[in-house]
Each structure stands twice: as structure tokens, then as C-alpha cells.
Amino acid sequence: GRITNGQTASAGQFPYQVGLSLKLSALSSAWCGGSLIGSQWVLTAAHCTDGVQSVTVYLGATVRTSAEITVTVSSSNIIIHSGWNSNTLKNDISLIKISAVSYSSRVQPVSLPAISSSYSNYVGATAVASGWGKISDSATGVTTNLQYAYVPVVANSVCSNVYGSSIVTSSNICISTTKPVAVTVKLSVTLQSHNMKFLVVFTLLLATAYASPVLFQRQLEVPVLADELGGRITNGQTASAGQFPYQVGLSLKLSALSSAWCGGSLIGSQWVLTAAHCTDGVQSVTVYLGATVRTSAEITVTVSSSNIIIHSGWNSNTLKNDISLIKISAVSYSSRVQPVSLPAISSSYSNYVGATAVASGWGKISDSATGVTTNLQYAYVPVVANSVCSNVYGSSIVTSSNICISTTGGISTCSGDSGGPLVDTSSGVQIGLTSFGAAAGCTKGYPAAFTRVTSYLDWIKTNTGISY
Structure with a gap:
């Protein structure tokens, strides 16, 4: 208080x-x-x-x-x-x-x-x-x-x-x-x-x-979820129009009194992928597509909570299965609105350790910032072994269905980037979505954790029909 x-x-x-x-x-x-x-x-x-x-x-x-x-x-x-x-x-x-x-x-x-x-x-x-x-x-x-x-x-x-x-x-x-x-x-x-x-x-x-x-x-005191405010990219760069045509902004109505902000990605003309902790308990969601300046979107769609599918295994205590889908009316693609590809379904997957990935979002750009930024930010980040994250957050929180990045140099996803995409730069496929970081602050050098997309390809296919 x-x-x-x-x-x-x-x-x-x-x-x-x-x-x-x-x-x-x-x-x-x-x-x-x-x-x-x-x-x-x-x-x-x-x-x-x-x-x-x-x-x-x-x-x-x-x-x-x-x-x-x-x-x-x-x-x-x-x-x-x-x-x-x-x-x-x-x-x-x-x-x-x-x-x-x-x-x-x-x-x-x-x-x-x-x-x-x-x-x-x-x-x-x-x-x-x-x-x-x-x-x-x-x-x-x-x-x-x-x-x-x-x-x-x-x-x-x-x-x-x-x-x-x-x-x-x-x-x-x-x-x-x-x-x-x-x-x-x-x-x-x-x-x-x-x-x-x-x-x-x-x-x-x-x-x-x-x-x-x-x-x-209710506000946290110590290490906790990547979103204190929805997410952010600290020490990143400002995106140009159309650079991340799959990036989605989500304004989440929590009650008559309050709303919050998260990121997401367009994975098909009717489907947005985001984190369960973003959509859990919301009344409605306004989806911004093709935006670089946060609220100036090419397309804006508002849907009620009945259009949200949250993973049935989502657990807000352990942060397991932090993934959800939002169904929207079909949108037309353009230079600024394009879906991101997902990894192809396979019997085994790369763990992406050592890969360079790009994270994007409108979240806070510094630990002291209040609220989200106006312009879309992005940062190139190295994927590290899950053990780097589990050493910090514990093995009960970090599991094989998470993917981890190093935040050396204070470059990190943070508050505001929750639910937003992590894309492998070499293949162009989405490999993660922002889940959590350290409550100590995003620029303190703690690793950040994402939901690992390859763990959920069958779930995505079952619910949307989308697969590669």
C-alpha cells in the first residue's frame, strides 16, 4: 500500500x-x-x-x-x-x-x-x-x-x-x-x-x-513474472513500419476500472498467439494489427472473452503452459500485417541453444519507466540452455516447455512484452512467447523465460488447424 x-x-x-x-x-x-x-x-x-x-x-x-x-x-x-x-x-x-x-x-x-x-x-x-x-x-x-x-x-x-x-x-x-x-x-x-x-x-x-x-x-516485491506491466524491451532499438508485421498489441479489459497491455503474434488470418497470464480473467481484448506506433494500427478488432482459448493445463502458480489463443474475424494481409511461421511439426526439435532470436514489444524501456512505450521496440538476444534459467528460478518453474534467453548488457524483455513473440532470426519462425523474468528488474542481467512454441505445436494445430 x-x-x-x-x-x-x-x-x-x-x-x-x-x-x-x-x-x-x-x-x-x-x-x-x-x-x-x-x-x-x-x-x-x-x-x-x-x-x-x-x-x-x-x-x-x-x-x-x-x-x-x-x-x-x-x-x-x-x-x-x-x-x-x-x-x-x-x-x-x-x-x-x-x-x-x-x-x-x-x-x-x-x-x-x-x-x-x-x-x-x-x-x-x-x-x-x-x-x-x-x-x-x-x-x-x-x-x-x-x-x-x-x-x-x-x-x-x-x-x-x-x-x-x-x-x-x-x-x-x-x-x-x-x-x-x-x-x-x-x-x-x-x-x-x-x-x-x-x-x-x-x-x-x-x-x-x-x-x-x-x-x-497487489504488487510484487521480488522475482516474478515478466510482466509487471505487460512487458518490455530494455536497451533495444525502435522498429520501422512493417519490420515486424506479425507483431500484435493487446489491450486487455480487466474490469470497468482497469485494463492492461500485452503483446502477441498473428499466426493466421483469424488467430493471435499470446500468453495465458495475459488473457486469464479478462472481460474483452482489443487487438491492434500492423501497428508500429502503439495505438495507430492498420486493423483494430475487439473480441469478448468467449473468443479466447487458454491452455487447459495453465497453472498460475507454477506458470506451466503459459499460452493462449485469441480468435478474431479474418483479416486481410498487407505489407504491415503478415502471419509469422511456426516450426514444422516433427518427431524431434532443435532446442535453439546458441541461436540469435529477435524479441519485440511495446513494454517498458527501462526499469524506472512507468507504462509502456509508444514505438515498437526490438532486440536481438541469444538463446541459452534452460539450465541457465532453472538455476535462477528453480526447476519447478522452468521446465522443458520453456525457452530461455540471456539478458547480458541489460537487453531484455520486460514488463509490456508479455505474450509477445521471440523469433529465430535464421529461419524466421516463432520459437517463444514472453512469459516471465526477474522481479528484481529487467535490466539486472537475470535470464528471461519464454513459453517454448515447439512444445505446443500439436495444441495449436488442434485448436486452430494451423501447422507446418
């Missing part, structure tokens, strides 16, 4: 403040806040604890990772409200049970309102929000020092006017962020080429760095 335009807390000022490091997978973890409500109980949001493997609880900390007490518990110690709904964000509340802690000047529980037949709606009250999290919209990652801000509670209608009454209910409470002050919950879903799951509303507090109330985003 974050407090923007807030102040830095002094030690012991918020002794009930808890920091939570949430382990999402072997590859990724995220950060959220919480409160100590008893010697064995921490209160937090359901969207923070949903799907985590374990949680490390930091108590009595002002500097984020220097806690008086640190406790790690498994998911069996987490109680999520049975009515929690990740689509409507209803009942976004959960409890974490820890071994009993001793109170001190820096570790104290916060009181809850007394149970009563009727409650104040707190409209007009001044509340204090606290947390680590981003301190500005452009900040990357969480802050070191605990931040806080005084905020006015406003009527729920102020929030429902922005987010809709299906999202904001009587079990939410709203704050105004005219200042702009914001609390964002820091936890992002691992995959997500999505600048994605934008969670709205926190059970206790809601805010945003706009002058209207805010969106909460």
Missing part, C-alpha cells in the same frame, strides 16, 4: 502497525500492512492473504524490516472471511493467528469499536492511515520508513459515485484524498501482465493519489 504526501512516523508512534511479507510462490512475495488487535491476532485485508503460502509478520517496526518481533506462519494460520469475493471485493477482511507476543512500548494492540446495536458512520471524523508502501505514483516498491497521514472520513456515496454501488457497500468506509493522500495495499498477483488486478477499496480505508478515492493494487 502507500501513503502519498504523508509524514514519516517516529518509533512507537503506531505500536499496533504490522508489516506483512507475503510469500506468493517460490518466485515472488508481496507486502501488505495489518494491525495487531490482540497478543495472537493480526487483522488485514483478504486480498492480501488470499492464495499465499506463508506470511512473515513484522511487529514494532518503523524501519520496514527492523522489527522488535518477527514471526512466520503458514497459510493454515490465516482465516479469510468466507464471504470474500475477489471480483466484487466484498468482505475484504482476514485474520492471521500468531504465537502470543509480549507487549512493549513499540508493540501494542489497537482497540476496536465496542459492539453495539448501532454504530457511528464516522462521516466527518479525522482518521489516521499508516503504512509502508509507495509514497508517490511514480515510486517503485515500498518505502523504508513507516508513513502516516490524517484523512477525513466521507460519506460512502463519495466512493460509490466513483467505483459504483456494486463495489462500494455499507461494509466499506471511505476517505477523501483531495490532498492527495493515499493508502495502497501492496500486493500484486504474481502473473499479471496486468498492471492488473487493480483492487479497489480496502476494508478499513480507501484512498488514491487522485483527487477521487483510490484503487488498491
Whole structure:
């Protein structure tokens, strides 16, 4: 989460403040806040604890990772409200049970309102929000020092006017962020080429760095999927019109409030190939064909989720089978719109180690960039043995159905290039589609992993009839 335009807390000022490091997978973890409500109980949001493997609880900390007490518990110690709904964000509340802690000047529980037949709606009250999290919209990652801000509670209608009454209910409470002050919950879903799951509303507090109330985003802390934002090519070159006529841009509608960007490739007049983590859970997709400037396409087609085929073996935890197809109405080919060839179906395939491949996409062009680029970027990258990737990400994540590239010199696919093509320069066939990289950042020299196209030629043929 974050407090923007807030102040830095002094030690012991918020002794009930808890920091939570949430382990999402072997590859990724995220950060959220919480409160100590008893010697064995921490209160937090359901969207923070949903799907985590374990949680490390930091108590009595002002500097984020220097806690008086640190406790790690498994998911069996987490109680999520049975009515929690990740689509409507209803009942976004959960409890974490820890071994009993001793109170001190820096570790104290916060009181809850007394149970009563009727409650104040707190409209007009001044509340204090606290947390680590981003301190500005452009900040990357969480802050070191605990931040806080005084905020006015406003009527729920102020929030429902922005987010809709299906999202904001009587079990939410709203704050105004005219200042702009914001609390964002820091936890992002691992995959997500999505600048994605934008969670709205926190059970206790809601805010945003706009002058209207805010969106909460789960955001990652460590190594994770290539898409923090959809993908990118760092340290690459700008493509000329028609240079990559098979390159497709995808604008993915996640909800009324949010959309994300991915890449893809045209493999036939009616078929686009992309990553499953791009299309998973989307409402509709707008496909841009023949574009070099991101939104100036020769052809634009919007299709609903019923036109998306996601591999039945797709697993968002292990990232296995990260591949999907989008069916569009037949397009006419031109100098700027052409399909890419796939490897011929065979009894054995090259592993392409040592080959030079070209990756393309509109993603971020630097680790500090916010959002995707306007002009299509590309980079020549060497294919390396899968062991180079599995040494970094682990053999449970990297399998024979991945293909790996080296990112020496900081040339890499990154956020924004998710789902986009990796093409062998000597044969001109597509050998990979962007899947994941290191959450540490795209320019840090970690290898990047792709879905290996030769592992899915039969699946593509079965679903589209396309084969070579």
C-alpha cells in the first residue's frame, strides 16, 4: 500500500502497525500492512492473504524490516472471511493467528469499536492511515520508513459515485484524498501482465493519489513474472513500419476500472498467439494489427472473452503452459500485417541453444519507466540452455516447455512484452512467447523465460488447424 504526501512516523508512534511479507510462490512475495488487535491476532485485508503460502509478520517496526518481533506462519494460520469475493471485493477482511507476543512500548494492540446495536458512520471524523508502501505514483516498491497521514472520513456515496454501488457497500468506509493522500495495499498477483488486478477499496480505508478515492493494487516485491506491466524491451532499438508485421498489441479489459497491455503474434488470418497470464480473467481484448506506433494500427478488432482459448493445463502458480489463443474475424494481409511461421511439426526439435532470436514489444524501456512505450521496440538476444534459467528460478518453474534467453548488457524483455513473440532470426519462425523474468528488474542481467512454441505445436494445430 502507500501513503502519498504523508509524514514519516517516529518509533512507537503506531505500536499496533504490522508489516506483512507475503510469500506468493517460490518466485515472488508481496507486502501488505495489518494491525495487531490482540497478543495472537493480526487483522488485514483478504486480498492480501488470499492464495499465499506463508506470511512473515513484522511487529514494532518503523524501519520496514527492523522489527522488535518477527514471526512466520503458514497459510493454515490465516482465516479469510468466507464471504470474500475477489471480483466484487466484498468482505475484504482476514485474520492471521500468531504465537502470543509480549507487549512493549513499540508493540501494542489497537482497540476496536465496542459492539453495539448501532454504530457511528464516522462521516466527518479525522482518521489516521499508516503504512509502508509507495509514497508517490511514480515510486517503485515500498518505502523504508513507516508513513502516516490524517484523512477525513466521507460519506460512502463519495466512493460509490466513483467505483459504483456494486463495489462500494455499507461494509466499506471511505476517505477523501483531495490532498492527495493515499493508502495502497501492496500486493500484486504474481502473473499479471496486468498492471492488473487493480483492487479497489480496502476494508478499513480507501484512498488514491487522485483527487477521487483510490484503487488498491497487489504488487510484487521480488522475482516474478515478466510482466509487471505487460512487458518490455530494455536497451533495444525502435522498429520501422512493417519490420515486424506479425507483431500484435493487446489491450486487455480487466474490469470497468482497469485494463492492461500485452503483446502477441498473428499466426493466421483469424488467430493471435499470446500468453495465458495475459488473457486469464479478462472481460474483452482489443487487438491492434500492423501497428508500429502503439495505438495507430492498420486493423483494430475487439473480441469478448468467449473468443479466447487458454491452455487447459495453465497453472498460475507454477506458470506451466503459459499460452493462449485469441480468435478474431479474418483479416486481410498487407505489407504491415503478415502471419509469422511456426516450426514444422516433427518427431524431434532443435532446442535453439546458441541461436540469435529477435524479441519485440511495446513494454517498458527501462526499469524506472512507468507504462509502456509508444514505438515498437526490438532486440536481438541469444538463446541459452534452460539450465541457465532453472538455476535462477528453480526447476519447478522452468521446465522443458520453456525457452530461455540471456539478458547480458541489460537487453531484455520486460514488463509490456508479455505474450509477445521471440523469433529465430535464421529461419524466421516463432520459437517463444514472453512469459516471465526477474522481479528484481529487467535490466539486472537475470535470464528471461519464454513459453517454448515447439512444445505446443500439436495444441495449436488442434485448436486452430494451423501447422507446418
